[in-house]
Amino acid sequence: MSTSRCTIREVARAAGVSISTVSLVLNNKGKVSEATRRRVLQAARELGYVPLRAARDLSMQRTGNVGFVLREDHFTRSEPFYTYIFLGTEFEARLHNLYVLLTTIPDDYHKGEHTPRFLRERSVDGLLIAGKVSDAFLDEVRAMKLPAVLIDYEAEGLPAVVIDNQGGARVAVEHLIRQGHQRIAFIGADLQHPSIAHRLEGYRIALGRIGRSMDPALVLIEPEAEPTRATGQLLGQRLLALAERPTAAFCANDALALGVMETLLQNGLRVPDDIALVGFDDVQSAAQAPVPLTSVRVFKEQLGELAMRHLVERMTPDPARRPYARGQHMIVVPCELVVRASSIR
Template sequence: MSNRGTHTATIRDVAAEANVSISTVSLVLNGKGNVSEETRARVLQVATQLGYVPRQAARNLAARRSGNVGFVLRDDHFTRSEPFYTRIFLGTEFEARHQNLYVLLTTIPRHYHPGEHTPRFLRERNVDGILVAGKVDPAFLEEARGTGVPIVLIDFEWDDLPAFVINNQAGAREAVEHLIERGHRRIALLGADLDHPSLRDRLDGYRLALSAAGLPVDEHLLITDDADPTYSTGYRLAGRLLTLDPPPTAVFCVNDALALGVLDQARQRGIPVPERLAVLGFDDVERAAEAAPPLTTVRVFKEHLGELAMRHLHTLIEAPPEETSRFERGRHVVRVNTELVVRGST
């Protein structure tokens, strides 16, 4: 082993000393590639003896960075059967790999108490930025913002934090216009948790579509609840929907979970879909295509949403402090377009 004195070791030095290529050293240090255990052990030994620090790690050390990013969502969002936020998380993970970042996933309760529920990485200041997916208690956002690390929201809007959301209003409007084009005039809306900005925007899109077609918004056709927009909520609200007199010929549900509940309630009551009731959802979860009949819905590009949010968070982490000031109100939200997917339920 040569003595390099005060010379700062480079990846080229490690490769030469271990008698391997630079690409092999890179694969070993990044834990990738088909490298034999013998070669892997030799490269790691040489890197340690030379005191080699990979460039990214050196930058992180100089900037006092951890190389970690926190991903936070509510525990009841994470445990639901429909993997909406799981898909978003996968998107952030794919992008994080490109940026040499590690994603630390954690969940918080619906009712958050700072200190009692503070995520470990936040207590230990072990992240360079935070992604928050879905609706969370503002108490957490206040606490997280107090640490000074960049925060990016996904599928939720709060104060002036940067947010990446679905173009919910446009997607809902296109969905209801599809029902109108199919000849429906008595179109109900089935919704829950409409305090959530995304779901409220879908209600607005429903109203806009009716208004543009010269159709009145009949408040009796708005079947809503404060509960979470789950399958069981949809099944329960469908009981109210299907007893309306005169009945609607179509229903737009603010998410697929609600729509799947409507389909099952209609089937139990012997109401054929779409012959007597057209049903349309939003999100295009995996179960939508497998429903009976297959659910017409609005596709949300979930992985892409996660990728965009992670890319922006990385930009905030790398930007000088003077460039990471808050967005101006009204200019801090990026809306990602959707796609109508027509299936058998309409």
């Protein structure tokens, strides 16, 4: 097996046919007799022919790449949440013969200055955007009229693949209710984030189903803060300071839950005996926490896979397709409750 490239021309000569025929066979197009098809395939295999991407792309007027964009702080945070989503997209990309170009954008995105290179150079056929990103960036994407799919985030006019945040939250809270809890707090942050808003909504609905409404005193939120461990510690303090302490808390994500747990344990409270905790995302460290954390598992690779699959669909031209509106074209991926020590008596 030689290391040098072999061109379609050589395959054609070896098979005794024209270049066009080779192309037709290799792409399963047009009508080619079975005999010729076999001869071509044979020759291609023997010569170890692999079409040159640049040539094919040039001819097909496409790039063969899709971009994967996420905020740098999301990519580098200690929990490989988006990393798994990326791997899911990568896996699906193989099936469609696409390459994924991963790039991060800064938290405080400014158009132009921070525009990903592959957008400037127009060397992607489509775009995946993971997690919350700045509106400035989304505006830019919309203006480019490039097929794009959001993952784990929502925005007007763009299709999205999202977690069933509301359903997951409902199941989590219903679990706490089944464990006999009456006073269940909600711990949250950044209400702008649709996922968090939906999780809060799930909490409300679960309470509603047993005929209760939300007690504002038990809804502890730092609306402007990111949902991090540090914010969780802060909210843990506020939880401790409450006059009438709840017996359980549903946290909008695991980072918050772990922060709360840390504060509680440091202040001598027991989990779950004094306060039961449930998180969301089922990150790696959830299972390894001092008290293993009950959480809602999210199928991250699947999110990526579905997003890529949908993007590919959008990338194949179809003039009859209409633009998206919010709420439409939302692919919702189910999640599942994982019960651990932090919530069972």
